[in-house]
Amino acid sequence: MAFPSYDFIIVGGGTSGCLLAHRLAHAPSRPSVLIVEAGGQPEGDTLRAPYYRYTPASTRQDLDHGYATVPQKELGGREIPFTRGKGLGGSSILNFMVYLYGSKEDYNRWAELVGDESWKWAEVQELFKKIEDFDITGAKNYSHLANPDPENHGKGGTIKICLPPVLEQGTELILEAITKNGPPVNLDFNSGNPVGVGISPVSYSKEGRTTSATAHLVGAPDNLAIWIDAPVHQLIFEGDRVVGVEAADGRKATAGKEVILSAGALDSPKLLLLSGIGPAKELEGLGISVVKDLPGVGKHLQDHVLAFLCAEVKGNPLNNKYAFEKDATLILEAQALWEKNYSGDFTRHNNTSWAGFLKVPDMEHLLEYKALDEGWREFLSRDAVPHYEFIGNNILMPPDAQLDEGNGYLCVGSFLMNPLSEGSLTLRSANPEDKPLIDPAYLNHPLDKRLFIEGIRQTWQMLFENPDIKKHIKRKLRGPASLSDEDIVEFIKTAATTVWHANGSVKMGKKDDPLACVDSDCRVYGVEGLRVVDLSVCPLTTNNHTQATAYLIGEKVAEKMIVEYEL
Incomplete structure (x- = not known):
């Protein structure tokens, strides 16, 4: 029986995959491209408007793979739900729409680790500009808080990015209070140096949320085919070459040039392992025939960890969302x-x-820092490398908290940047239907724990103990009992969670790196006709919210493939 054949098959219609498919399909030679996506075509009232930026991740289980971590030792033994977008657009359907590049030093360090200078900031910055269509005009209304140089940003790209046309109530009051005697304003977080305080660009436009599917699959050319509701269970081999894929429903397709896995940092390693590419002993223990012994598959899994800090506010000087959220009439009027x-x-x-x-001030004096190898000590000391992030205007935490009539709330997330903890993804069994064992090993590295404690402490002090903000606070809703190390650790055990920035589980690296799985062009070592193009290839966790990096990986590899295949 003959199966349909394409030049390229992309497994996963997510953030990187849709962009890669678009770029390949629009190359001058018009190669044939197939996207095979596990989910369907997302639809619904809560998927576009900025007001609903936090809603789909918690309410649309049909758009989520339903994963969770194994119990996390440093998080009180809790299993942490790990939302992953399922459907065309992948996690760009469900993310919180923050659009940040990270630090220029992330990409300079990336280039060092993988031995390829094309990943350095100078080249990466040009790719970011090519990807985006950045509407900066909103900043004219608050240029003291955001004022990007248009020369450093792109117009006419596929991803619509903006600065909000009008800031939410309370934003200026809060940022002016923070910067009054504290850190400086950063007028452009995407300049290559994110250090400072300011307004984050977001991945929406007047029409609402940009997903990778809305950006890249609308009006797709006839040489781009899409299968939906088709989770891939196996790669098809001829010898040590991947020549096609088989979906759960039995559909098969072959690739004349390459199969590209773009299923994300959890499902790309899962499919490699199911197909016999990974640590030989693990695979043999599950009765899976080993095609390629590749010890790093599923290892080096990293993620950002965060904790929400929240307080009830007297009246609504800092934000007036609560009254709106509780009024069904106002919601209906807004929907109309x-x-x-x-x-x-x-x-x-x-x-x-x-x-x-x-x-974190004086980090170099910390014993946990001194214990690092010289390369990481030097990287973390670079001026443009932050150690933690805080981000505001989040949802009420805990979500079932009841506030007094007329009051509002202030909720801030405090994140650890540059995690050094390395977890893993392994299979439960050889059954593709079984969810994998996901262990991000949050805070297992001693410096991670120390810097997260410091980040939470400093975030609380900077905001909730700031005199210009504290006068508006009625009561604590979520936070440590005190700012002692002991109380912050106890708070972490009960409140810390993920922000879903999983990466690194099919790590890019030099061939002599024992955990490297792909080269700097994302080709899988020792297997012909196979690449991995998504966040799983990251050799380090970037200082951002990672959707921009996912787009970057797709763009970078598309350019490399177009040259390689003379497309």
């Missing part, structure tokens, strides 16, 4: 205006993320 012409309160509430990327 959004559907009519993309206007109204759905464009205003939850439209702004103010943030800070900061260093």
Whole structure:
């Protein structure tokens, strides 16, 4: 029986995969491309408007793979839900729309680790500009808080990015209070140096959320085919070459040139392992025939960990979302205006993320820092490398908290940057239907734990103990009992969670790196006709919210493949 054949098959229609498919399909030679996506075509009222930026991740289980971590020792033995987008667009359907490049030093260090200078900041910055269509005009209304240089940003790319046209209530008051006697304003987080406090760009436009599918699959050319509701269970081999894929429903397709895995940092290593590519002993123990002994598959899994800090506010000087959220009539009126012409309160509430990327003072004196190898000590000491992030205008935490009538709330997330803890993804069995064992090993590295403690402490002090903010606070809703190390550790055990930035589980690296799985062009070592193009290839965790890096990986590899195959 003959199966349909394509030049390229992309497994996963997510953030990187849709962009890669678009670029390949639009190359001058018009190669044939197939996307095979486990989920369907996302639809629904809560998927576009800025007001709903936090909603799909918690309410649309049909768009989520339903993963969770194994119990995390440093997080009180809790299993942490790990939301992963399922459907065309992948996790760009469910993310919180923050669009940050990270630090220029992330990419300079990346280039050092993989031995390829094309990953350095100078080249990467040009790719970011090519990817985006950045509407900067909103900043004219608050140029003291955001004022990017248009020369450093792109116009006409596929990903619509903006700075909010109007800031949410309270944003200026809070940022001016923080910077009054504290860290400086950063007028452009995407300049290559994120250190400072300011307004984050976001991945939406007047029409709402940008997903990789809305950006790259609308009006797809006839040489780009898409299978939906088709989770891939096996790669098809001829010798040591991958020549096709088999979906759960029995459909098969072959690739004349390459199969590209773009299923994300959890599902790409899962499919490699199921197909016999990974640590030989693990595979043999599950009765899986070993095609290629590749010890790093599923290892080096990393993620950002965060904790939400929240307080009830007297009145609503810092934000007036709570009254809106509790009023069904106002919601219906806002829905009607959004559907009519993309206007109204759905464009205003939850439209702004103010943030800070900061260093922990005197880090070099910490014993945990001194124990690092010289390369990581030097990297973490670079001026443009932050140690933690805080981000505001989040949802009420805990979500079931009841506030007094007329009051509001202030919720801030405090994140660890540059995690050094390395976890793993392994299979439960050889059954593709079984969910994998996901162990991010949060805070297992002693410096991670120390810097996270410091980040939470400093975030609380900077905001909730700031005199210009504290006067508005009525009571603590979520936070440590005190700012002692002991109380912060106890708080972490009960409250810390993930922000879903999994990466590194099919690590890019030099051939002599024992955990390296792909080369700097994302080709899998020792297997012909196979690449991995998504966040799983990251050799380090970038200082950002990682959707921009996922797009970057797709763009970088598309350019490399177009040259390699003379497309």
